Amino acid sequence: MIHKLTSFSTRHRWMMVVVWTLLAAALSFVAKVMAYDVTDSQSGDFLPKKYDSAVALRIAEEKFGTKPDPNALTVLVAKDDGGRLTAGDQRRIADTAHVLGRERLTAPKPEPLMKDHSQTPRVAPGAVAPDKSFQLLTVSLDGNPMDPAVQDVYKEFRDSARKEFAESDMRVGFTGGIASTADNTDAEETTGKVVGALTMGLIVLLNVLVFRSLAAALIPLIAVALIGGVASGAVVGAAKLFGIDLDPSTPSLISVVLLGIGIDYFLFLMFRFREHLRNHPEHDARTAAVATTRRVGSAITSAALTIVAAFATLGFASFGQFRVLGPAIAISVLVMLLASLTLMPALLAVLGRGMFWPARAWKKERTDGAAARLGRAVSARPVRYALGSLVLLGALGAGAVGIKMSYDQQGLPETAATRTAEQISRSLPAGVSDPHSVYVQSTDGADIKASSLTGMTRALGKAEGVGEVGEPVLSKDRTAARIDLFLSVKSDTQQARDLVSGPIRDTASHTAPKGTEAHVTGTAAVFADISTAVEKDLRLVFPVAALLIAVILFLLLRSLLAPLVLMLAVGLGFVATLGASALVFQHALDRPGVSFTLPLVLFLFVVALGTDYNILITDRIREEMAKPVGARHAVAEAVRHTAPAIATAGVVLAGSFASLAASPATLELGFATGLGIILSSLVLSLVLVPALAAILGRGLWWPRRSGRTGEHRHTSTAPPAPAHHQPYATAAEHYQPYATTPEHRSDHHAAR
Known part of the structure; x- marks a missing residue:
């Protein structure tokens, strides 16, 4: 052959x-x-469906129409002079977020047969630091975060946000999701x-x-x-x-x-x-x-x-x-x-x-x-x-x-995204820029009442490793509920994985209302699985x-x-x-x-x-x-x-x-x-x-x-x-048992 x-x-x-x-x-x-x-780029998508975090992701998609967004990013907004945000400042932040959420971002002209990633971002106000030093916005874009064209769209949004908030004497920082991906790519280019x-x-x-x-x-x-x-x-x-x-x-x-x-x-x-x-x-x-x-x-x-x-x-x-x-x-x-x-x-x-x-x-x-x-x-x-x-x-x-x-994750370069994340973690729970969720699903098809989740929410708030717990959100058909929580430690650490796979999952499982089952997902939960x-x-x-x-x-x-x-x-x-x-x-x-x-x-x-x-x-x-x-x-x-x-x-x-x-x-x-x-x-x-x-x-x-x-x-x-003293040193072909083709027979005679 x-x-x-x-x-x-x-x-x-x-x-x-x-x-x-x-x-x-x-x-x-x-x-x-x-x-x-x-x-x-979502590691959770590669997990077998039987794992706890994979079940939670499936509930999120089927009941709430959401999937983990690798492009979700957190925007920190603060005053240029470092002062406390007033009620008026927070209204301007909300208005500016509304404006940014209506502006269409234009991607560079794609090459033939390549997808056009031009889009309108989804922007929503988020948490305010306890000392009023900053407020967060959550932003989501569509597309593969590793795609240079999608990163260009993000950079256009970043420049636009900086310009809009600068007019109100405010500065912005970006972290998480595509912001971290783009910064790491630029740092290593x-x-x-x-x-x-x-x-x-x-x-x-x-x-x-x-x-x-x-x-x-x-x-x-x-x-x-x-x-x-x-x-x-x-x-x-x-x-x-x-x-x-x-x-x-x-x-x-x-x-x-x-x-x-x-x-x-x-x-x-x-x-x-x-x-x-x-x-x-x-x-x-x-x-x-x-x-x-x-x-x-x-x-x-x-x-x-x-x-x-x-x-x-x-x-x-x-x-x-x-x-x-x-x-x-x-x-x-x-x-x-x-x-x-x-x-x-x-x-x-x-x-x-x-x-x-x-x-x-x-x-x-x-x-x-x-x-x-x-x-x-x-x-x-x-x-x-x-x-x-x-x-x-x-x-x-x-x-x-x-x-x-x-x-x-070891040895990642220090970038603007990592510095922004550190600033957030000094005032809010370390996991605020990377929240985890507990999904509760009815096992018998019966409706879930928000009041039945009160004890579970209270228990999760007291669980080891939990810094803050959000209010339950019910699905449209009321057969599932989502409870968001922020860890008190960084999500990408072994400590976070031990906490999620141990006390947090145990608490969710034991306090779930009768006729329901609870599953936890998020970065730490996914990597634990x-x-x-x-x-x-x-x-x-x-x-x-x-x-x-x-x-x-x-x-x-x-x-x-x-x-x-x-x-x-x-x-x-x-x-x-x-x-x-x-x-x-x-x-x-x-x-x-x-x-x-x-x-x-x-x-x-x-x-x-x-x-x-x-x-x-x-x-x-x-x-x-x-x-x-x-x-x-x-x-x-x-x-x-x-x-x-x-x-x-x-x-x-x-x-x-x-x-x-x-x-x-x-x-x-x-x-x-x-x-x-x-x-x-x-x-x-x-x-x-x-x-x-x-x-x-x-x-x-x-x-x-x-x-x-x-x-x-x-x-x-x-x-x-030395080889030159051996009469057969260069006559390998003469002794090969498979020298039967015309080329090999010519090698055989040449050797002789």
Whole structure:
């Protein structure tokens, strides 16, 4: 299958390049037009319907016609001189709010097929501070708060409000909802651009240093950009087609994953392509591209399918954000795999030796470089290197003891929105800008009387963690009621979640009138339920993902022992990465714990992506062991040939993920995945796995029998001789059992 696909792609190489370019242009447009129509920033919408907060949200929508509004914002109005608001001031505030609620906000002219977000805001007077230092207004806008067009509408309202209140010698501040989103976006915009440029610069610099060629540095980036456009359009199109909502972080994660693995796969192909051209100077570019992809294609396919399988397991998760993230990344990786077997070989066939111009040193094989020395050292003293790797991983993994999960937002930038929220919290309950609600619903269809809720309202007011309780509001059919309450602590803290899931829910449940049931919702309530859902998902996804990865490794390696070795290695890498993250964030930075999503996402990224490198080195070890040479010499040769590709690819992928650390919201994920990839590529793939392979020898492939042609067992622990002393050092094709196609037969005769 791989051979047929590659042969077709290289035979019609120019057509393949044109097709992928047109697909990228079309699907990139689809992603741009529909991206914000298929994303949902409300975490509560991703909860299973059985959870308490999800039931409350459903009552709110069905009985009161309302849904949590991610664009709802709080406006603080105060006098310029800091004085107390008089009755006249409050009337002017109400009049101005009425004027602002009638002004239509005009969004910038949308691009073709994009939605026009022009609208009239909903503005209403709110609470007054006890000391009369300010009054609040509540404002609501329609649209996805992550959409730049919606943020532009908010900014127009913000400017208009400032102008209107300035005429009455008043100042305004904005917080919550879209105000916080817009401020955070503006605060991180410059940082994001700088980090993006640095990431691109790192990739170009590494490729230039490795290949001494500008084409080898730029072509992979251009190709991955095209493939990324196709993948993004495919994901957004699938979400639109099947009515699936994506989490706002999904597009950025997809971009990082595709950039990293796309460059990785291109590097794997380019290194092997260069090696083939060096060993077979008589071959033209197409022949070399076909042979190269056949050699590396199975490893790339298995590596990609490992990622797909791992993330597909998220489809079993109960928490919706995980459940949509898995298929989205799986689709993206499948697109990248298809491109790796079609577009990338076509580009190699088009450029040929020009890919490495103007460098010439690559035409002569080096047997004394750093990779060769590493290979000889690991194969000569495998026990020492294996123990050293295990000690390092164990030391880092020790940090996982006592690890805690945190649901707090850490490290958010200080913005005008955060300063406004702090000013409000000094005079009103801390949760006033983010209220919670208790929804009471009749269980027998009978009407609910407001008087029957008096005892419940009084009890909630006395409940621990409640700062203020509003008057009950009945639904139109009088079968449901809403009681708003403000917490005495900030809603986005662990303390708030403990209070809502404990005393507040208990009080609501025990004091609900007979024939009714009560459910609590709000930020703290939603995240308390999310924590429960995530804990269940961790226990399910981990073993299922590990089992699927093990099956794929077994199918690739046709061995029981080799997959076990690889799974053990990546498992140690995961524990070490998680432990290091706990040491840094939970202990060194004294945070409540690591992000609640980190263990699961880290497991999938580090295990699935890290397995790529293990598959590549193991596949090459198997190829070298098929020759009539000693097992340790085969390990040394495998490291010599693959170390440059793995090291370069690992640094590139780690750098891609490390760019996420530029945003406070993804700081932990960026640090942890970057570290995990470095450990996987440089420690596991280049030291631990080769050392274990050298210790086990050809027994690594048990119960499969060795594919070598002779029984040249080497039991000496002395370093193997340099490759140029071995008569079979560059004749791998001669000993491959699948060299039956015309191209392979030509390789066979050339080797002889």
